[in-house]
Every structure is written in structure tokens, then in C-alpha cells.
Amino acid sequence: MKKILLAAAVSMLSFQALAAQDPEAVYARACAACHNGQLPMAPQRGDQAAWEPRLAKGMDVLVQSVTNGLNAMPPRGLCMDCTAEDYQAVIELMSK
Template sequence: MIVSTLRALCLTVLLMLTACGEPSQQKAPSTPMPAASTLKPADAALASLYEQSCKACHANPASGAPQAGDRAAWQPRVAQGMGTLIDHTVNGYKGMPPLGSCMDCGEDEFAALIAFMSGEPGT
């Protein structure tokens, strides 16, 4: 009698543990990109804009966005010219939301943010 109660209790606890162990939300990817996630613009004002907007995707490989500092990923995009890149930033482009979710950014900030992320200060 006691044994079966105990067994039932154990089973319940086990079930609860299993349920808790179920990852309801995605955990951080097992292979984080330390390079992209630790990078930020040297300028404090720009860094704050970056961290509030672009970083959510451009330092998150799962988003499909070209990662900050990943020059190989940015190279073909940079080749389109800064005008096109700013146009795609302002108007949105595929998975890239209009204004990159940065309502306070102007064209100068976008240009600086793009130069920072692409690792091409000259663009």
C-alpha cells in the first residue's frame, strides 16, 4: 500500500521533472558567435542605437541577417553601393524590417551602422 503510493508519488515527480525539462523556448544556440555578439560601434550614441535595433538580428545568426563583422557575408551587399544599402535599410528588404526597427535613426546613422557591421569603414 505504502509502496504503491510512494511509487505513484515518484512517478508524479518524475513526470513533473520531465515536463519542466522540456524546453518551452529555444535555448541559446550551442555555437554562439562571440565575434558578432561582442562587437559594437566605438561611438557611444551609435552603439546605443545599434544595441536597441540592428543587433537583435545582425548579431543573431538564426535571423538570417548578415552578421556584424562578417565581411564575407557583407561583401556582395556592400558591392551594391551604399545608396542601395541605405535604401534597403529605410524601406526594408526581405527579412530586414523597414528602418531596421530604428525609428530614431537618420541616413547618417544608417550609413555609420552599415559601415560598422560590414567592417568597411570606407563605404
């Protein structure tokens, strides 16, 4: 019984990690305005050198920064309907 419950819990966690929205679409509507170079302190999409120290903090910290806002970035990063999984997918997209 414990093995079945553990397998079910792992399955649920794997389903929850999927982004509900297309990361490209979220980036285009909510992130690109600042992360395409308009704000010099916002790391640009694909700038691995700029993203490296941020990624070193861990994905949970980055998602928390987007959710709460950081420096010039407003809370939720202009995506009011994004989930933590959506933010993670967009961060992964931008940092590669």
C-alpha cells in the same frame, strides 16, 4: 562669389554626412537582435564575407534597403528615429 557658394555647399554636405546618433548605441538597441546571429539571413556584425556582396551594391542602395525594409528586415530596421547618416554609420560599423 561662385567659389564662396561652392565652398559653402561643400561644407554643408560634409556636416550632413555626420551621424546624429552613436552607431554602437543604435546597433545595440535596433540591430543586434537580428544581426547577432538570431536570423540566419541577416549578415552578422564583422562577417566581412557576408557583407562584401552587399557593400558592392553601394552605400546608397544599402541605406535604401534599411529605410524601405528588405526581406525579413522591417522598414527602418527598428530604428524609427535614425537618419540616412545614422544608417550609413551603423552599416559601416557592422561590415567591418
